Amino acid sequence: MVTELWERVLHQRGAYSQLALAGERVVVHERRTRLVCLGAADGTPLWDVPAVAWPRALVVVGRRVLVLPQDRDVLACLALTTGELLWQAEVEHWTGQVAVADGVVLVGGWRGYTPLAAFDLTDGRPLWRSGSRAATERPVAWAGGFLLGHGARAWLVDPRDGRESASWELPRPLTGADGRPVFTVVDADRCAVGCDGGAVVVLRADGRRPELLMTHEGPLLGEAPLLVDGVLWLREVRAAGAGYVVVDPLDGTRRWRAGLGTPAAQGVVGTADGTVLASEGGRLFRLDAGGGVAGRERLGGRIAAVHDLGAGRLLTVTRNSLRAWRL
Incomplete structure (x- = not known):
């Protein structure tokens, strides 16, 4: 039984509230104009600044x-x-997306x-600075550089000078995530x-041809797979019975499908004896090591996302609040 x-x-x-976790701290945008840091243990505000x-x-x-x-560049x-x-630092108007690698902060490329x-x-x-406008999905730090992608192409750039060091032609175009992650x-x-x-492609740092890992028979949401407990979790579209499809990142073997009977909230949290995920309708699902539903609990309200707070704790993003739970 969970305890709030x-x-x-x-x-x-x-x-719609931007959120970032850092150990025992939760940083969140709230009240439209404030940025707040909360203690993960009890939710106590540690600082509150104008944003x-x-x-x-x-x-x-x-x-x-x-x-x-x-509202500021x-x-x-x-x-x-x-x-x-x-x-x-000054940036151009409409700059979006932030990634960090090797002590370098990269911004830009959102929607080109x-x-x-x-x-x-x-x-x-x-x-x-690149010489002209650039279009890329949200970059990530990987293989000693920044990994970028647009359309059916992905490429790696050096953090210190922006030079392209590797590139890959993908068998299918990247899913259109509009600022959400596509790389895991x-x-x-x-x-x-x-x-x-519904495809997942694997890139190799040694530059070999990309591998089509798997293709799901049904539609998936346009976002990156989640890597939890060594397997990839792919969220299905909002439809009756939607949930997560779980595949092996080594060979694409489908391990199981976590069908919730209702649309799944974003996020999967690993625990000592399985995993935890939630439905948008406010129900918590505990899965055993084989993907079977081991328990259900009603948390109340609607849930947009779940996050791992560590130490057996779960953070849920609700309609208008953050709620922390002991699992």
């Missing part, structure tokens, strides 16, 4: 919080411990609106990619 630990009312739609309405990106790396506001870097502004631009994580010093780093050698038509 705390709740934080956001005073705005939970599904902007609906930031385009919120990323925590180490002891720094990176924010891309919508800057990239802001805050201290995770205090919320203090450490530096800010802006060039890519790179800054030093320590002090915000500009490092390089499996390990140092492999990266799983969500593609059109």
Whole structure:
């Protein structure tokens, strides 16, 4: 049986609230104009600073919080411990997406609106900028660089100078995620990619031809697979019986299908004896090691997403709040 630990009312739609987890801290945008850091144990506010309405990106790396506001053309870097502004750098209007690799912050490429631009994580010093507008799905750090992709092509760039170091032609176009992740780093050698038509493709760091890992017979949501407990979880579209399809990242073998009988919320959390996921309708599902439903509990309200808080704790994003639970 789950026990509620705390709740934080956001005073705005939970599904639209940018959120980042960092150990025992939860950083969240709330009340339309505030950025707040909460203690994971009890939800106590550790700092509360003015922010902007609906930031385009919120990323925590180490002891720094990176924010891309919508109403100011800057990239802001805050201290995770205090919320203090450490530096800010000018960016072009409509800049979206943030990734960090090797001490470099990369922004831009969202919808092809802006060039890519790179800054030093320590002090915000500009490092390089692409010569023209660039279109890419959300980049990730992998294989010593930034992995980018658009259409049926993926490529790797050096963090320090932006030069392309490798590229792959995909068997199918990338799924259109509009700023959501499409790349899932499996390990140092492999990266799983969500593609059109319910397909998952695997890239290899050694540059070999991409492998079509699997194709699901039904439609999947346009997002990256989730890597939890060594397997890939693929969320099905909102339809009766929708849930998650679970496949082996090595050979694409379908392990099981977690059908919930109702649309699944975003996120899967690993536990000591299985996994936990939730339905959008507010029900928690416990799965055993073989994917069978071992238990169901009603949490109440609607759930947009679940996150792992560590130490046997779960964070749910509801209609207008964050709620933490002991599993």
